[in-house]
Amino acid sequence: MPETDKDELRSATDHSDHDSGERNGSVDVKTENGQKSASSSKDPSRPRRKKARRACFACQRAHLTCGDERPCQRCIKRGLQDACHDGVRKKAKYLHDAPDGALAPGAGTPFYNQGTAAQSNGNNTFAQDGNTAIKTPQASSSTATTNNNNKFYPPSTTPYTTTFEPNQASSQVLTDSTMNPGPFTNSPVSPTFSMSTASAMPSISQQTNEMAPGSGAGQNTFGAFFDPSDPALFNFDLASMNFGNRYGALEFGMLGHMATGAGDTPPSDNGGPRGSISQRSNSQQFGTPAPGTFTDSPNQQTFMFNDSILNEWPNGQNPGRVSVGSLYGQAGMHLLQQQDAPPHAFAIGSNNFASSPSTTSPHATVHANPYDDSPMKAKPVISTPHLRHQSLYTSSKRRTREPSSIYESVKEPYSYTSGFHKLTAFIQRRFTPQKRVRIAKALASIRPSFIATTKTLNQDDLIFMEKCFQRTLWEYEDFINACGTPTIVCRRTGEVAAVGKEFSILTGWKKEVLLGKEANLNVNTGGGGSQMDTPSRGSLTPRYPGQEANPSAVFLAELLDDDSVIEFYEDFARLAFGDSRGSVMNTCKLLKYKTKEDSELVKPDEGRWNAHVSKGGIVGEAGMNRLGFKDGRVECSYCWTVKRDVFDIPMLIVMNVSFSISNKTPSKTKKCVPMALETPSRDPRQVRKSRIPFDCPDRIPANKIQLGIPTANIPPDGLAAYPSLAEGVYYGVVTLDPAKFVYNKDESTGQSVTSGAAATSSSEKATILPAVLSIGYNPFYKNEVKSIEIHIMPPLSSPSPTSISISNSSKSGNENNDTDQFYKLPDFYSATLNLLILGYIRPEYDYVSRDALVEDIRLDCEVARKSLQRDAYVRYLAEDDDDDDDHVKEGEERRWLRKF
Numbered sequence: 001m002p003e004t005d006k007d008e009l010r011s012a013t014d015h016s017d018h019d020s021g022e023r024n025g026s027v028d029v030k031t032e033n034g035q036k037s038a039s040s041s042k043d044p045s046r047p048r049r050k051k052a053r054r055a056c057f058a059c060q061r062a063h064l065t066c067g068d069e070r071p072c073q074r075c076i077k078r079g080l081q082d083a084c085h086d087g088v089r090k091k092a093k094y095l096h097d098a099p100d101g102a103l104a105p106g107a108g109t110p111f112y113n114q115g116t117a118a119q120s121n122g123n124n125t126f127a128q129d130g131n132t133a134i135k136t137p138q139a140s141s142s143t144a145t146t147n148n149n150n151k152f153y154p155p156s157t158t159p160y161t162t163t164f165e166p167n168q169a170s171s172q173v174l175t176d177s178t179m180n181p182g183p184f185t186n187s188p189v190s191p192t193f194s195m196s197t198a199s200a201m202p203s204i205s206q207q208t209n210e211m212a213p214g215s216g217a218g219q220n221t222f223g224a225f226f227d228p229s230d231p232a233l234f235n236f237d238l239a240s241m242n243f244g245n246r247y248g249a250l251e252f253g254m255l256g257h258m259a260t261g262a263g264d265t266p267p268s269d270n271g272g273p274r275g276s277i278s279q280r281s282n283s284q285q286f287g288t289p290a291p292g293t294f295t296d297s298p299n300q301q302t303f304m305f306n307d308s309i310l311n312e313w314p315n316g317q318n319p320g321r322v323s324v325g326s327l328y329g330q331a332g333m334h335l336l337q338q339q340d341a342p343p344h345a346f347a348i349g350s351n352n353f354a355s356s357p358s359t360t361s362p363h364a365t366v367h368a369n370p371y372d373d374s375p376m377k378a379k380p381v382i383s384t385p386h387l388r389h390q391s392l393y394t395s396s397k398r399r400t401r402e403p404s405s406i407y408e409s410v411k412e413p414y415s416y417t418s419g420f421h422k423l424t425a426f427i428q429r430r431f432t433p434q435k436r437v438r439i440a441k442a443l444a445s446i447r448p449s450f451i452a453t454t455k456t457l458n459q460d461d462l463i464f465m466e467k468c469f470q471r472t473l474w475e476y477e478d479f480i481n482a483c484g485t486p487t488i489v490c491r492r493t494g495e496v497a498a499v500g501k502e503f504s505i506l507t508g509w510k511k512e513v514l515l516g517k518e519a520n521l522n523v524n525t526g527g528g529g530s531q532m533d534t535p536s537r538g539s540l541t542p543r544y545p546g547q548e549a550n551p552s553a554v555f556l557a558e559l560l561d562d563d564s565v566i567e568f569y570e571d572f573a574r575l576a577f578g579d580s581r582g583s584v585m586n587t588c589k590l591l592k593y594k595t596k597e598d599s600e601l602v603k604p605d606e607g608r609w610n611a612h613v614s615k616g617g618i619v620g621e622a623g624m625n626r627l628g629f630k631d632g633r634v635e636c637s638y639c640w641t642v643k644r645d646v647f648d649i650p651m652l653i654v655m656n657v658s659f660s661i662s663n664k665t666p667s668k669t670k671k672c673v674p675m676a677l678e679t680p681s682r683d684p685r686q687v688r689k690s691r692i693p694f695d696c697p698d699r700i701p702a703n704k705i706q707l708g709i710p711t712a713n714i715p716p717d718g719l720a721a722y723p724s725l726a727e728g729v730y731y732g733v734v735t736l737d738p739a740k741f742v743y744n745k746d747e748s749t750g751q752s753v754t755s756g757a758a759a760t761s762s763s764e765k766a767t768i769l770p771a772v773l774s775i776g777y778n779p780f781y782k783n784e785v786k787s788i789e790i791h792i793m794p795p796l797s798s799p800s801p802t803s804i805s806i807s808n809s810s811k812s813g814n815e816n817n818d819t820d821q822f823y824k825l826p827d828f829y830s831a832t833l834n835l836l837i838l839g840y841i842r843p844e845y846d847y848v849s850r851d852a853l854v855e856d857i858r859l860d861c862e863v864a865r866k867s868l869q870r871d872a873y874v875r876y877l878a879e880d881d882d883d884d885d886d887h888v889k890e891g892e893e894r895r896w897l898r899k900f
C-alpha cells in the first residue's frame, strides 16, 4: 500500500486529536484574544465557518470539517500536510452508473476529456467491442499519437486514407477508406468490424402488444410520464442533481424513461429494474464510457465539414484522386480522398463541377473520321472534379435566410424535451423489448455526461444554443447542396433538420416530409424479409392520428431498419461525448419511403414508388432511386459524426450515405443482374455518340501491375483529334477490320489474319460487338497521358462471362484467376478498330487495390451489356441488315462501323 494511503487510513482511524470536531455538537471558535471558547452549534449567534468547497481525503474519511486551503489546518496540525489532497466526492445517486474516472479528484473538466491520460494505461475500450470502427484522425495531441498502447486509434497509414479537410491534419473526419466494406474488414483500424447482421424482426403480435391501447394522436401513451413537472417520473431525482434549471433533467430524463421502460424486459437481461447500465458485468458490452474512452478536448473546433466550408479547397497543385474500394460495392467512394487531396463529389445533376482538364497529345495519327459530328461538344460533367470552394454549387436561388437574421429570429429554446418524448414514444412503439433495452442502455450510458454538461444552463444559454444550432445548420445547407453525396443532418434527438436532394433520391423520402412540413405517410419499417409492413401492424410512422395536420420532423431512426437503429445508438453513445473529431463508419439499411397505398400494390411498381420524388423533378437521376425498391431497404455505407456546441453538448448529427449494389447483395442466379446495373434511361451525361476509328498499335511492353483484362489501347497521340472526349467509363460498340481479324460468330472467337495470309474479302461484314471503355488517365496507374482503353465483350446473345461477381465465383470454388472471367480474343494488334461510343457509365477512379478495380470493370461490363439491351441500342448489335427504313440513323452508323 502506498505510504500516503496508509497515512490516510491511519488518519481516518485516528480520532485521538479531534480538536475541532463538530460531532460533539460544538465548534471551537477563536476569540479576539486568541483564546478558544466553546460555543454550542445550536447557538445562532456563533460565527459560522465558511463551508469548504471540498473536504480533504483525511477529513472526509473522518467526517470532520475541513477547509479550502491545502494542506488544511487539520492535516498541518497532524503533520500530514504532504498527504492532504481533495477527497473523492461520493457519487450522487443519479451518477451511479458514471464511470469512476468521471468524478476523480481534480477532475475539473468533464471526465470525457481525460482520455489521453487514460489511454496510456492501455485502458482503452473504445471500439474494441468489435462492432464498429469509430475512427479518429491522427490525434493532434502528442500524447495520443505517441501512445503505443492506444489500440483503437492506430495511426492510419493506409493509402486510402482520405479527408474532407484539405490541408489540416487536425481536422480530418471523413477519414477514409473504411467507408468501403473491403477496407472495413481489412483495415487495422477496424480489425473486427462487423457488417450489420440481420436479426429477426419482432413478430407482429409482439409489437402489437407493445402498443399501448389507443396510443393514437395526441393521446399520452405513457400517461403521467409525460408530465415533465413530475420528477418522480424520471428515474432520478431532479433536486439531487443540482441543476441550475430543470432543462437538462427534463431532456435527458426521457432517456432515463427509456431505460425504465426497458425494465419490463425479461429478467435474463443484465439491466436492472431501471435498465441501469451500471449493473452490467461487462463494460465493453454496451459501450459504457470507460476512463480513456473519451479522448478529445471539447475545445477543438474541428469537424467534418465546417472547415472545408469556410476554407478554400487547395489550389490544385496536388490534384487529388478519388481512391475507392470498388465503386459499386463501396459506396463511400465519393467521400474518399487522399489525405492531401481536395474533396471530390459524385455529382448528381449538378452541373457545377468543373471537369478535369483534358490534355491533348501533340501527335495526332488517328484517322480522320468523315462522320465525326464532333461528339460531346457539350462537355459532359465529370464527377470526379478537382473542387475548389468557389466552384461549390450553391443554389442559384438566393438563400432566404441571412445568417444574422438567425440571431434575431430565434427567441425560444428548442424543445428537445418534446423531441425526446416523441422519440421515446416512437421507440416504444416500433421495437421489441429486447431491442428497446439495447437502445435504452446506449442512451443511458451518456446520461451522466449529458447531465454534467447541461447542469448549469439557463434560459439564455438555451436560446443561444438554438442560435448556434441554426447558424451551424445554415453552413451545412450550403454544403449539402454542393456536395452531391446523400447527406442528412439531424438534431441530437435524431429529428431531421436538413437533407440533401441526393438523400431523397436514394430513399424516396421527400425533404418536406423529413423536415415535418408535410405529413409522413410512410408505413415501411423494414419488416422482416422482403415483406412490407402492413398498416395494421401499428408500429408504423404515420405516428399519431391527426399527425398529418401537424406533422413533425422525422427521426433518423425512422429511416433505418431495426438493426441499423440499434447500432446507430450504440455508436452514438460512444461518439456523442467522445472524440469530437471522431466519426463512425458502418453499414446500414435505409428504409425507402413507402405509403400504405404503395405497399398494397400487388406487385411492387417501380414507377409508382418513385413517384414520391418525381414531382421534384429528380426521379430517374442516376438510377439511385431504383435501389432497394423491391424490399424497401437500401443497403448503404454511411459515415457520420456528431458536432458539439459551445457547451460541449451534442448538437448535430451529420451523416453521409453511400449505397452499395455490389456483391454484398448476392445474386442467386447467374443471369440475375440487378436493375441498378443499368445506366439511367435518361442519361444525365447526355453522351453524344462518338465515332472513333484507329489502328491498334503493336504490343507495347508494360512495366506495371497487369490487370489481365485485355484492352485495346488507342495510342495517346491518336486522341488529339478528339479533345472534347471527356474522361470517364463508357459503353459502345466496335468493329475490327475483317481484313485483319475475322470474328467467328458461331464460336464467339476470332482469328487474326496474319500478314501474308490471304486477307478476307473486305466485303465480309465486320461483326459489331459490344464494348466497354475508359477514357482518361487511369488514376490507378497515375498515367500522365490521356488514353482510351477498350474491352470488347462477346455478343449479347452469348452468355456474359462477367455476369457473376468475382468474389462469388471464387467462393463457389472457382479456382480460376478472376481475370479469366473477362472475354479474350486472339490478339488483333495493328488491326483497325472502329469505335462508336453510346453511353456513359461512371467517372474514372483511383482504387485501393487491383482487385477493387477489376471488380468494378467487371460491373462496368454488366452495366454496358444491360444498357445495350435497351430498345434504343438493339439496332446497333442486330444481326440483320443495315438498311432498315425505321432506323435510318442507326443504319448509317452501322455502315460507318463496317467501313474499313
Ligand SMILES: Cc1cc2nc3c(=O)[nH]c(=O)nc-3n(C[C@H](O)[C@H](O)[C@H](O)COP(=O)(O)O)c2cc1C
Binding pocket: 702, 705, 706, 707, 708, 709, 710, 711, 729, 772, 773, 774, 777, 778, 779, 780, 781, 782, 789, 790, 791, 843, 844, 845, 846, 853, 857, 860, 861
Ligand atoms: C471499363 C473500364 C473501366 C476502367 N476504369 C478505370 C478506373 O476507374 N480507373 C483506372 O485507373 N483505370 C480504369 N480502367 C483502365 C484500366 O486500368 C486499364 O485498362 C488497365 O491499365 C489496362 O490493364 P492491362 O495492361 O492489364 O490491359 C478501366 C478500363 C476499362 C476497360
Ligand SMILES: Nc1ncnc2c1ncn2[C@@H]1O[C@H](COP(=O)(O)OP(=O)(O)O)[C@@H](O)[C@H]1O
Binding pocket: 696, 699, 700, 702, 708, 709, 710, 711, 712, 713, 790, 791, 792, 793, 823, 824, 825, 826, 827, 828, 829
Ligand atoms: N476482349 C478483348 N478486348 C480487347 N482486346 C483484346 C480482347 N481480347 C484480346 N485482346 C487483345 O489483347 C490486346 C490487349 O492486351 P492487354 O494485355 O490488355 O494489353 P497489352 O497490349 O498492354 O499487353 C489487344 O490489343 C487485343 O489484341
